[in-house]
């Protein structure tokens with residue numbers, strides 16, 4: 001007869017990778033770099049927002065970008081004239097993970113910048129489950145993708161600090177209500193900050209940059 | 225799809241316990257997962273079956289207990305279950321703190337005294353079908369393409 005023994009524990013399976021992300025967050029936080037993880041569905045305007053951010057904030061603050069895509073360096077080609085950029089190609093994986101982010105950061109010389117932006121792979125599902133050591137997690141929703149997204153992808157919105165409604169210039173042409181998307185998102189995460197922007201004509205970009213500056217001061221205080 | 229990397233961590237923890245307690249063949253692995261864990265049961269079972277092959281946990285049954293999403297109101301301190309992902313207190317509409325349902329935990333491991341057929345260490349020499357790379361493999365395979373001088377291209381594989 002088979003004798004069975006059961007050992008009862010209660011261990012977080014992801015403890016190691018969580019701890020790893022915490023180490024990176026503290027390391028970069030201590031030296032004054034705010035790490036911003038930018039998430040959205042494909043094409044919501046992450047790279048465009050970063051281009052506008054670099055133009056607006058570039059003279060006042062130092063920054064670097066790590067940009068993730070499945071293939072190509074197209075986004076890095078757009079950003080590198082403006083800001084030190086490393087393209088991370090995942091070769092099929094639908095989200096970024098910390099080891100690749102670290103390698104990208106090494107590749108651009110692990111610079112001491114005020115802001116390190118990580119443009120994640122366009123996807124509202126898997127990136128939500130991966131802590132990249134960021135201090136601030138931003139989810140973009142464009143006016144062209146419908147105002148019903150938060151409820152469909154609750155984890156993404158629950159795990160974010162702020163939502164940026166993008167492509168504001170298209171609002172007159174599409175059935176999209178900013179109020180509806182914000183209401184839906186705040187049922188899931190009442191603490192969400194809300195920003196609005198148009199990367200093409202610059203509407204809301206100064207406000208977004210001021211938000212970044214104040215969040216940096218607030219969120220890095222604990223690492224001093 | 226991150227179930228494979230989680231199952232790798234799970235199998236490593238199981239193996240650690242097996243060594244610690246001098247256990248034999250692993251007959252059951254019990255886990256708990258919540259709705260906010262981002263873990264899909266179907267994918268989890270598939271990954272477990274695939275990645276446990278050849279290890280001492282090959283014949284183990286994976287039991288997945290689904291735990292509810294629970295929260296505490298930050299204003300009135302009531303505890304309640306969250307339905308339909310509405311994170312507000314049903315009584316006072318206050319904001320809430322999630323107390324349960326975020327987790328993916330290893331709960332218990334059972335060993336039988338059956339002889340162990342396989343002893344491959346988890347993560348080593350995995351089945352060909354295991355498509356998602358480990359962190360070490362990512363590291364090893366990532367390389368810098370210095371041919372492009374306008375920006376640094378950083379690829380996971382060498383092509």
Ligand SMILES: Nc1nc2c(ncn2[C@@H]2O[C@H](COP(=O)(O)OP(=O)(O)OP(=O)(O)O)[C@@H](O)[C@H]2O)c(=O)[nH]1
Pocket residue numbers: 040041042043044045046047048049069075121122166167168169170197198199200201
């Ligand atoms: N009308 C309008 N178009 C915009 C705006 N921002 C971005 N776009 C356009 O939307 C398309 C996608 O923008 P990207 O910045 O490449 O979006 P992304 O989120 O980086 O895309 P992926 O990296 O592929 O997921 C491009 O054609 C942009 O020109 C905006 O504010 N208004």
Ligand SMILES: [Mg+2]
Pocket residue numbers: 046047048075119
């Ligand atoms: Mg992009």
Ligand SMILES: [Zn+2]
Pocket residue numbers: 297298299300301302313314315316317318
């Ligand atoms: Zn309450």
